[in-house]
Amino acid sequence: MTQRRKIAIAYALAVPVVLAIVLFQHAALFGVSGFESGMSQSAEVAREAQTAATLLADADAQAQRPASPGEQETYKSTILQLRDVLMQLHEHAASEASLKSKCQALEPLVESQIASFQKRIDMAKKGETGKRGSNSHPGDSPNFMPEITKTLASIATSEQTRVEQQAESAARSVRLASAFTTYGGGLLIWLVAVAAFLLFHDEKARAWQGAERRVHTKVLEELPLGVSVTTDAGVILYANASEEALFGYKPGELLGGNANLLHALDKDEGKQTVNEILERLGMNKVWSGQLPVRKKDGTVMKTASWILNMETPGKVYRVFVHNTD
Numbered sequence: 001m002t003q004r005r006k007i008a009i010a011y012a013l014a015v016p017v018v019l020a021i022v023l024f025q026h027a028a029l030f031g032v033s034g035f036e037s038g039m040s041q042s043a044e045v046a047r048e049a050q051t052a053a054t055l056l057a058d059a060d061a062q063a064q065r066p067a068s069p070g071e072q073e074t075y076k077s078t079i080l081q082l083r084d085v086l087m088q089l090h091e092h093a094a095s096e097a098s099l100k101s102k103c104q105a106l107e108p109l110v111e112s113q114i115a116s117f118q119k120r121i122d123m124a125k126k127g128e129t130g131k132r133g134s135n136s137h138p139g140d141s142p143n144f145m146p147e148i149t150k151t152l153a154s155i156a157t158s159e160q161t162r163v164e165q166q167a168e169s170a171a172r173s174v175r176l177a178s179a180f181t182t183y184g185g186g187l188l189i190w191l192v193a194v195a196a197f198l199l200f201h202d203e204k205a206r207a208w209q210g211a212e213r214r215v216h217t218k219v220l221e222e223l224p225l226g227v228s229v230t231t232d233a234g235v236i237l238y239a240n241a242s243e244e245a246l247f248g249y250k251p252g253e254l255l256g257g258n259a260n261l262l263h264a265l266d267k268d269e270g271k272q273t274v275n276e277i278l279e280r281l282g283m284n285k286v287w288s289g290q291l292p293v294r295k296k297d298g299t300v301m302k303t304a305s306w307i308l309n310m311e312t313p314g315k316v317y318r319v320f321v322h323n324t325d
Helices: 003-064 069-095 097-125 128-132 145-200 210-222 241-247 268-282
Strands: 225-231 236-239 287-294 300-312 315-323
Touching (some): 003 069, 003 145, 097 145, 241 287, 241 315
Antiparallel strands (some): 225 236, 225 315, 300 315
C-alpha cells in the first residue's frame, strides 16, 4: 500500500470519527437536558403535593377553632390556595398515567373533606361545636383526611424517587459521553495530528502534489476541531480555521505567535497541568483533558483538548487539537 493511499485512508476515517463524536455529544447533551426537565417537573410535583398536605392540615385546624370574621377569611384563603395547588398538580400530572389517576381520585376526596370542614364551621356558628367538643368530628361528617394525606404522601415519595432516578440517568449519560469523547477522541487526534504534521512538514510535504494535496488541506481546514502545529518552543507554524475562530483571531493572525500565550496555565493549577502534559508527552503518549484557553479578547474558558508530539530526526513538533463546541 502506497504512502498516499495510507494518508487517504486516514482522512477517510477521520471524518466519520469526528461526526460520530459530535453527534454522540449532542445526543448525550440532549438526553441530559431531557433528564433535567423531567427532574424539574418531578421536583415541582413533589413540592406541590407537600404544599397541598400542609394547606389541608391548616384548613383542618382552622375549621376546628371558633370562627371569628378574621379566621373565616384566613380559612377561605387557605381553601383557595389548596384548590389552586391541586389544579397545578393536576396539570403537571396530565402526561403521566399513574400520577394522573392518583390526582383524579384525590379531587373528589378533597372536595368532600372541604364540605366536611364547612359543615363543621356552620355547626360552630350555631353553637353545636361547643356541645360536641371543638376537636371532634360530627358523626354525619366523614373524615377523609387519612386517605388524602396518604395519597399526597405517595405522590411526593414517588416523584422524589423519580428525581433520584433521573439524576442517576443524567450522570450516567454524562459519564458515557465523556468516556466516548476521551477514547474516541484518542483515535481521532492521531488521525488529525498525523495529517496536519504531514501536510506542513517540509520533508513530507513533497509527497503530496496537485489536486490530492488540495483535497487533504480542505478536509483539515473544514474539520469542526481546532488544530494547530507548533515547534517544541511553542512557535505556531499552522492553525486551521476552527482554531483561529476558537481563539477569536483573523485568518493567518496566529502564525508565528506563541502557543503558550493561548493557554491560561500561568497559575499554580496551570503549572501542575503543564507538568502532567510534559510527563505524558515524554512517554510518547497523547495528553487529553480540559485545558483553559485564552481568547484574543482575554476571555478564559475550558475546552476538551488533546496534545501530542510528532518527532523527526533533530526536530520535535507539537500538535494541539481543541474541541470548538
